Amino acid sequence: MVASSHESEVATGGFYLLGLLTRVLVAFQDFLFLSGRAFANLFRRPHYYDDVALQMDIIGVGSLSIVILVGAFSGAIIALQMARALNTYGAASQVGTIVSLTLVRELGPVLTAIIVAGRNASGIASELGSMKVTEQIDAMRALGTDPVQKLVTPRLTATAVMLPCLTVIADAVGSVGAYLVSVPLLHIIPTEQYWSTFWRALVVNDLAQGLGKPFVFGMIIAMVGCHYGLRTTGGTQGVGRATTQAVVVSSIWIFVVTFFFDKIFVNLS
């Protein structure tokens, strides 16, 4: 009797895991189909240029202030921490190099992407989710508009273009933040030395990483936001769930992709 109950529990657990795995695979398949259609629409008429411009404004200009703020402080924090650590080894003069490599290669792209994911993946998911639960997506289809063409492709284009731009701004502001800490505040290095070590540390590989990552992150953020938005069910509660999932999943993807990106570029260098 006890054994039979245990077997039944194991079987139930097995079915639950199988069901969960199936749902994850189906969701990933839907994500790939949606991404495929969104990319194909880049080369198919009609093109909604107004929507692309509007999304660029919302995603790019809208995120500018927070990106500048976070960029400046992250640069300042790196300089503060590195100055102490480098001083221990008598290598304080290398602070520009460290800040440059850390910001351009990793922190600039990743922090900017995380900010944009928190702000825009959630925004995209909640906007599209609300449209889904209030039949606006069906209305769009009924009126003869492809929702992927009208809603997803412009968001994909706008995020993929704006995120590298925001990252460059974050890097620039971060380098100034680090400069302010290293030179006027801590006096560990002269101005000329800071900027010359900062620039000299960068090679093409670093710039390719610094711009390639945000381009890929932008596509991930837009597609994950749209994916969760368009599969929203269950009214306003469903919209909240989709929003949370979009932020969590896009943030996880950013870190996973960073790892593989780094693996490729480290091998290349």
Next chain:
Amino acid sequence: MAEQPILAFRDVNLQYGDTWALRNVSLVLRPGETRIILGAAGSGKTCLLKAAIGLVHVDGGEISLFGEDVTRDRETDLFALRSRAGFVFQEGGLFDSLSVGENVEYPLLNQRLSGHQNNSGSERSIEDRVREALRFVELERTFDKFPSEISGGMRRRVGIARAIVTEPPLVLYDSPTAGLDPITANTIMALIAKERDVRNSASLIVTHRYQDGEIMDKFFYDAARQELVPLGECADTDPKRNRTRFIVMKEGQVVFFGTRLELEACDDLYVKRFVHHED
């Protein structure tokens, strides 16, 4: 010779798990004809409407819309076809980030962008056509308002304006009077009858209210008097009266098809539930 059908269902089936949404459904709709679809909640009425323009994909059978089989086309091939029909959603389905004017303008801009423009009325400017459609539903003054700023009944009327602005030969209405007070509901039905009689469009109307069907069957829009007038007692011979048919659905099946008089005379207990008998 009979006119070519605008919409035809032939043995259409759709199942969700063990539940039949549509089961061997067949119907034909020609220009100027009206079909009133009655039935309990979950009987497949909205599914039928959505299947008509390929918003849901059926499991079997054939659906011909403007002569094209929508069951065989891919989603991306259906957009041009759908833009030729009007669809009024239960809650209006308006885009809440667009103003009323922009909502009504949307199908016209969409047709122009996609290159699916109708010839009719294309010589007029888009704004003229939008204002005319809003005037048709008596809501021209709401042009700059947002959907959240107008009442539920007004939203339905804007939904109707958006559906008819392209002057489609077929308009599908999903519970256009659900949740509205009787006066607003009758106003909406009067507009639907007006649209049918002014433009000779075909109408497929899902509703819970038998009175909606009665209005479509007993009245016609007199363009000279600019109001709905009764067809009168001798209207059985009037071809306009003979163009409205009632369909009653139960568990995805059509259990009744006929005229209003046949519906009122029907003995089936399920069918009788949807008929309002005047004492």
